[in-house]
Amino acid sequence: MDYVIEMLNIRKEFPGIVANDNINLQVKKGEIHALLGENGAGKSTLMNVLFGLYQPEKGEIRVRGEKANITDPNVANGLGIGMVHQHFMLVDTFTVTENIVLGSEPKKMGRVNLKKAEQEVQELSERYGLNVDPRAKIRDISVGMQQRVEILKTLYRGAEILIFDEPTAVLTPQEIKELIQIMKSLVSEGKSIILITHKLKEIMEVCDRCTVIRKGQGIGTVDVAETNPTDLASLMVGREVSFSTEKKPAEPQETYLSIKDLRVKDVRGVEMVKGLNLDVKAGEIVGIAGVDGNGQSELIEAITGLRKTESGEIKLHDKALTNLTPRKVTQSGISHIPQDRHKFGLVLDFPIGENMVLQSYYDKPFSKNGVMNFKNIYKKANELIEEYDVRTPDAYTKARALSGGNQQKAIIGREVDRSPDLIIAAQPTRGLDVGAIEFIHQRLIEERDKGRAVLLLSFELEEIMNLSDRIAVMFDGQIVSEVKPEETNEQDLGLLMAGNTTVKAGGE
C-alpha cells in the first residue's frame, strides 16, 4: 500500500467522554488530506494521538506501512511527523532561527552554530516560498509569519508528514491565500499534509480527500473531486445545513452607541485609531470590515474599557463611556465577545461553569454578601450549556479541556445571555464549525430583532456580507466609508479596505 500514515480503529477516552471511537484515517503520500468534523468531534485529539501527545486506548498506527508506537513527540519527529498547533509555541524574545533550532541546535565544538542554522533556515524558507527573515525577532513579526516559523520548525526537523490544526482560523484572507500556495508547494515536493479546517471552501480548493468525524466516530473518507460543500456539511453534522443566513431587513431605531473623534494609542504608544466616528443604532448589525492592524482591536478595547482613549467621546444612549472601567462598561449594558478567547475570554483553569459567571459572580443570585452561591451558578451554567450546545462532560470540567469551538460557544452564550443593549462581537465564529456558525448568526440576528445593537468585527468578508445591515470600512484608524451589503460585493469591499477611495460606495 502507498499510505504514509494509517491510523486504524483508534480509540481515545477522557474522563467522562470518548473523544475518538474507532476512527480510521489513511493518508496517501503527496496528498493534502482534510479532517472535518464539528466542534468537539475529536479532530485535535486524533492528531495529538498521531503526534504522540496522547496514547490511544486501542488501535494501531502505521507509518509507511510499518507499525509504530508513538510514545511522545520526539518519536513522531523521528518518524518524520511534524505538527503546527493552533496555538503557537514560540519564544517571543528569540529570533526566528533560534526558535527553529531550539531543542536540536547544530553544534560546532560544543557551541551552537547559529550561522549555519541561519543559512539552512534561509534555504528552506526560499525553497518553499515562505519568505521568512531568519534574524527577525518573533515579537516583531505578524501572526501569519509566526505560523510560517512553526512550519519551518517542522521542516527543519525533517518532517515528511505535516499536521495543520486549524491554521487558517488566525489568518487574514490574504495570508490564507499565501498559506494555500505554501501547502501546494510542500506537496509538490513530495510531502503529505493533514489539514484540519472548518472552512469547506478551503477543503474544496486544496484537498484531495477528506475524512469526516462525527461525535468521535469515523464517518468515512470521500474524494473531494466527487463532492461539494453542501454534501460535506451534511455528512459532518448529520443534517442539512443552510449557508446563507435568513434575515428580515433591519429596522434601525434610535442611536445606541455613538463614537466621535476617537483617538487611541496601542501599547507601543503609536496612534492606531485616528479620529474615528461611528454610530450603531438599536435593531441593526454594523459590521466593521478592514485588514487586520488598522486599529480595530484598539477601537474595541477602547469601547470596552480595556484601553485608555487619548481623546474623543464614546457614548451609549446618552451616557459617556469614555475611560470607564470594564466593570462599569459591562454594567451600562455592553457585552463583549473578545477576539482572543484564551487571553481574554476565559480563565482556562476554572471550571467552564464558573467561567459562565465571570462578569456577574458578584451579583445576585450568584452570590450574596460576598459569599458565592455555587448552586445557582451551576444551575445557570447548565442552562447555558444546554441552550448553546456547549459539548462538555459536565459544567465542572475545566475550560481548558473543552475543544476550541466549544469554548467559543460558551463565551457567546455568556455574553448574549446577559441581554445587553449593545453586543460587541469580535470574530465571533472563529474556529466554529458550519453548524455552530449558522446557530450563532441566527442568535445575533435574533438579538438584533429584539432591538439590540450589534457591532460585528470580522476579517471574513463572507461573514460581514451575510450578517451586517450596514458595513463600516475601517482603514488606517478611521471609518473611510459606509456601504450597504446589498449594494456592494467582496471585490469592491476589498478595494475599500485597502484604502482605495476611488471605488464609489454604492457602486454608482
Next chain:
Amino acid sequence: MLFSNRMINILIPIISVLLGLLSGAIIMFFFGYNPVEGYAALWNGAFGDSYFFGETIRQVTPYILSGLAVAFALRTGLLNIGVEGQVFVGWLASVWVGISFELPMVIHLPLAVLAAALAGAFWGFIPGILKAKLGVHEVIVTIMMNYIALYISNEMVRSVLTDGADRTPEIFPTASLASEWLASMTFYSRLHYGILIALFMAAVMWFVLNKTTTGFELRSVGFNQNASKYAGMNVSKNIVLAMVISGAFAGLAGAMEGLGTFGYMNVKSGFTNIGFDGIAVALLGANTALGVVLAAFLFGTLKIGALNMPTEAGVPTELVEIVIALIIFFVASSYIIRWVFLRFKKEGK
C-alpha cells in the same frame, strides 16, 4: 482508569514522604547507624509521652500559619518568599504590644494578635504594591524584605524595646497565649492556645478562597490577569490584597512565637526558618488548607522528634538534618514523581 487525578494528588505527597524516609534510612545505614532505632527515637521524641506531644503540637502551630501564608499566595499566582520576614515583623509587633501596656486580657490579647497580623500584612503590602504598580517581581522584593525585617527587628529589640539588651522583657500575662491548663496536661511543655488560632485560620483560608467572591477574584487574577481585567476585576487591587492576606497569615505565625512559645523577642543571628519551611509545608500540602495542616503536622513531628535522635539512637544532629532535608527534597521534586506516575498511567491502561 487505574488512578484518578484526585488519587494521584493525594498519593504524590505520601510517596514523597515515604521516599524521603527511605533514603534517610539508607543514609543512616551507610554511616553505621541502625535506621530502625533512629526512626523509633524520632517517633518517641515526637509522641513518646505527653510532654513531647505537647512540644510537637507547639511546633506545628507556626508551621500551619506560615504554610497557609505561602499556600494562599501560590493559589493566587504569587510566590511569597517573604514569609520569613513577615514572621519577624509579626513577632516583633506582638511582643511590642505585649510589653508596652497592661490591659484586660479580652482586649490585650486580641490586640497583640491583631498587631502581628497587621505588621505581617504591611510587610506583604510593600512587595504587593510594587508588583501591582511597577511590575517588580515579588520574589526579588520579598527576599530583600526578609533581610530588612531581620535587621530592623534586631535593632528594635536592642535600641527601642530595651537599652542595648539582647532580649525584650517578658510580655504581660494578659497578652500571653500560654495556658497553665495545657501546660500542666503535657508535663509543662510550651503548648499554648495558638493551635486553636492556627486551625481556625486554616478554615478561614479555605472559606475565603473557595466560598467568597473575593477568593473567586483572587484566584481568577492568579490564573489569568487579562481575562480578569476583561471581566471587570481590579487586577492591581487583587494582587495587593493577596499579598496582604498572605502576609497577615505569616504575621500570625510570628505571634505564635512571640505570645505563645517564648513570650519575648530576642536578637537573632539569622532566620528562624519558620517562613522558609512554610514553603515546603505548602508544597507538601498541595496548597490546600487541609493539606497544609497535615503537612505542618508532619514537619512539626520531624523537627521535634529529631531532637531525640542523637540522645536515644546516637544519630548525630547533622545526619538528622540530612534526613529532614531529603524529605523536603522529595516533596519539592514531587513533580518528578508526578511525571513517573503519568508515564506509568500511559503505558498501563
